[in-house]
Amino acid sequence: MTKIEAVIQNSKLEAVKSALQEIGVEGMTVLEVRGHGRQKGHTEVYRGREYSVDLIPKTKLELVLPDAMVEKAEQAILNAARTGKIGDGKIFRSRIDEAIRIRNDERGEGAL
């Protein structure tokens, strides 16, 4: 099993979600997060005082998939989330040792 974590633009969530559903991804966890990569933040001005904001709001998706689906899922995210501009985000992939369905103690890929 493989975990895909994708940090994407907030505005791309709907597109990514439907792209993933189209290829048969059945579950995901979505988080509202803040962070920055190489992208610089922006400045905000309140009553003449400037504040630089470098933790930008982003959306993070977490998917745990059977290994066979990983390439397809990553491609779907890449296609749906890309604008070509700085700040499009990143995808991280990692191994998952075990998955357990809490309801009935089912284990492994069947629990996904």
Added chain:
Amino acid sequence: MLVAVLVLLFAQALCAQSGAPAPSPSTDVTARLARLEQQAAEAKSSADNAWMLTSAALVLMMTGPGLALFYSGLVRKKNVLGTMMQSFALMAVITVLWGLFSYSLSFGSGNSFIGGFHNLFLRGVGAAPDADYAATIPAQTFMVYQLMFAIITPGLIAGAFAERMKFSAMLVFMVLWSIIVYDPMAHMVWGKGGLLNASLGGYFPTLDFAGGTVVHVTSGVSALVCALYLGKRVGYPKEAMPPHSVVLSFIGACLLWVGWFGFNAGSALAAGSLATSAFVATHFAAATAALGWAAAEWIRNGKPSVLGGISGAVAGLVAITPAAGFVKPMSALLIGLIAGVFCYYMVAKVKARFGYDDSLDAFGVHGAGGTLGALLTGIFAVSAVNPIFKDAQGNTLKSGLFEGNAHQFLNQLVGVAIAWTLAIVGTLLILKLVDVTIGLRVSEEEEVQGLDLSQHGEEGYYWEASA
């Protein structure tokens, strides 16, 4: 059906009040005329009273939720409740003081500087009008209307010591400030025999329609003294402290704008054309001030901000407060525009240059805007709007500088100087007293934790409760 019952009840109440039996055909003309005059007076009184009670409610709405929202949106998340509580507590505390003795100290007969104890515990403040102040409404209406001003004025100061003052210290400070600074200032400008009273024979007749000196100069200047005495917030100005919710501030500012109609148009103390004039001037000044501040920002930063727009509107409302019942609409447009740009400059440039932490700009908006408005009143006031000055024969005299009464500008300067002096001396005295007895500031640890938890044991946004 309900309406019919209401009308019947109302008619009964009217009869009961006037105590007049049904007219008999034999009544002579003089008696009927007298009765007619009395009924006309009663009708006017009812109309005026309806407007004044509405205005009183509007002015209370300026403090809660208006000012409470405006200020609490500007602080950090951890201080949202503490900031709201500073406004709200005054709604309760000042009310009690006002009933017990503050109304008497402000509006009772006394000397040039402060009222006496004639109206202690509201003795003699009932249904009968006090003709010196407002001849057509119950004295009790006048009392409760003025109370709402006494509530919001100290509330404005809280913007200067936001996020760092102990709640207990704030309470003691506000009680003392209300007695030592507000009551004398209100008496001097509006009270019978007050030193600055323009219509009841003051020595330096100062034009202050709705509280430019009494409310905004006193609170704004006291705010500056507080900011300087208490010192900066932990981390200021290195740490970023942006407003946690301009949304809350926006709602608050719009409520302030609406409430200000009660504040300024209500200060006509009647529902006549002077109230209309003040209403229009108030609205016009708010509009150009919002435009002025936002335009200044647009030019300097490249973007007009929402916070700039609403801050400008409040600055314009502050500046028009003393002038509202004395100036024409076109003058109001001008006063607002000047105030919007001037207060922007005070807040964005002057504060940064001197480095004081007037956290929510109580001085930059109320102190600076109030002073500006009080002086501009002396320039733009015209007798056509409000024939307030009369000679011994009852002829109307000129009001402001542009009309040809240059002397009035000097009187305005005197009024402003007295307000500044009283505010500085009084506030310093009170701060020192509270400082050496119970202490003013929360500990550094409590400040970092936030006022909500450290002072009140609650949180404005309790994230675990989302389920």
